[in-house]
Amino acid sequence: MLSVRGLSRSFGGVFAVREVDLTVPAGQTRGLIGPNGAGKSTLFNLVAGLLRADAGRVDLDGTEVTRLPAHRRAAHGVAIVFQGARVFPGLTTVENVMVGAHTQARHGFLGAALRSRRCRREERTIRDDALAALDRVGLAEWADVPAESLPLGQQRRAQLARALCAQPRLLLLDEPGAGLRGAERAALAGVIDGLRAEGLTMMLVEHDVGFVSRLADRVTVLDLGAVIADGTPDEVRRDPAVVTAYLGPDATLGPAAARDSDGTTAPADAEGDDDARGA
Numbered sequence: 001m002l003s004v005r006g007l008s009r010s011f012g013g014v015f016a017v018r019e020v021d022l023t024v025p026a027g028q029t030r031g032l033i034g035p036n037g038a039g040k041s042t043l044f045n046l047v048a049g050l051l052r053a054d055a056g057r058v059d060l061d062g063t064e065v066t067r068l069p070a071h072r073r074a075a076h077g078v079a080i081v082f083q084g085a086r087v088f089p090g091l092t093t094v095e096n097v098m099v100g101a102h103t104q105a106r107h108g109f110l111g112a113a114l115r116s117r118r119c120r121r122e123e124r125t126i127r128d129d130a131l132a133a134l135d136r137v138g139l140a141e142w143a144d145v146p147a148e149s150l151p152l153g154q155q156r157r158a159q160l161a162r163a164l165c166a167q168p169r170l171l172l173l174d175e176p177g178a179g180l181r182g183a184e185r186a187a188l189a190g191v192i193d194g195l196r197a198e199g200l201t202m203m204l205v206e207h208d209v210g211f212v213s214r215l216a217d218r219v220t221v222l223d224l225g226a227v228i229a230d231g232t233p234d235e236v237r238r239d240p241a242v243v244t245a246y247l248g249p250d251a252t253l254g255p256a257a258a259r260d261s262d263g264t265t266a267p268a269d270a271e272g273d274d275d276a277r278g279a
C-alpha cells in the first residue's frame, strides 16, 4: 500500500527525516514511535504531501506520488488526523464530519449557492456518509450537538470520523491519544482496533509505547530522523537501541515502563497505558 524509499528532509541543514525506507502492506496497522523531535510528524507530512522531500520517493499502491501535492494524494486515498487538531467551533458534530466528505463533493460553488436539486441530493448523501462515519466511531447519538461541547476524547473521535468520511485507504493518525486518560483513551483504542479489524491500512504515531503495542501489527522506531528499529511490538520493545534512544542506557522498555503521551515516563500500570491495553 505504502512504500517509502530513501526519503529525506532537512530544515536549516539539520535532517528531520534521513534516508527512511518503509513499507506498509495493505491492511496493516504500523506504529511509528520515537523520542521528541525524532521526525515522526515530518515523515507523516512527507507521506501526505504536505511537505516536499529533498530526496527519495513515496509510492502509494504502486504509483509514485513523490511530486504530487496533498490534495492529489488525498485523491489516492491518504487521510491524516493531525496532532492536536481541534474541531471547528460553531458547527455540530455531524457538520464537522461533513467537512471531510466535502473534499469529494462534485458540486461547485454555483450549485451550492443556488441550492440546485443535484446539490441538495449530494448534500443529503454527504450527511448520510457523515452519520455512518460517526456511527463507526461510536458518536452517532452526538451528531447534532455543538462539536466544541464534546469532551476531548469524543472530539478526537469526531476528527477520526471526519478523516474516515473521505474513505481513505491509508489513514495517518498523529498522536490521537495525546492528553486522553482513562475511559476516553480506552474508547479511542477500541475504535482504532475496530478499524484495524475492518482491514484499514493505518500508521499510528504515539509516545505511549503500551498504546502502540496494543494496536499495531508492526512498529517502526525513528531517532534523529532515521529508522533505528522495525519489528513486532515485542521485538521493538526488547531492542537495546530502542531502549537507549527512548529512555537512556540504563532503562527498560518492557511492560515495566513506557513514555506516556505527555512525554513523561510512567510505569505501565499508570492510568494511560493500563487503560489502553485494557480496552
Ligand SMILES: Nc1ncnc2c1ncn2[C@@H]1O[C@H](COP(=O)(O)OP(=O)(O)OP(=O)(O)O)[C@@H](O)[C@H]1O
Residues within 6 Å of the ligand: 011, 012, 015, 016, 034, 035, 036, 037, 038, 039, 040, 041, 042, 043
Ligand atoms: N517546519 C519546520 N521548520 C524547522 N524545523 C522543523 C520543522 N518541522 C520539524 N522541524 C524539526 O525537525 C525535527 C523533527 O521534528 P518532528 O516534529 O517531525 O518530530 P516528532 O518526532 O514528530 O516530534 P514530537 O514527538 O515532539 O511531535 C525536529 O528537530 C524539529 O525541530
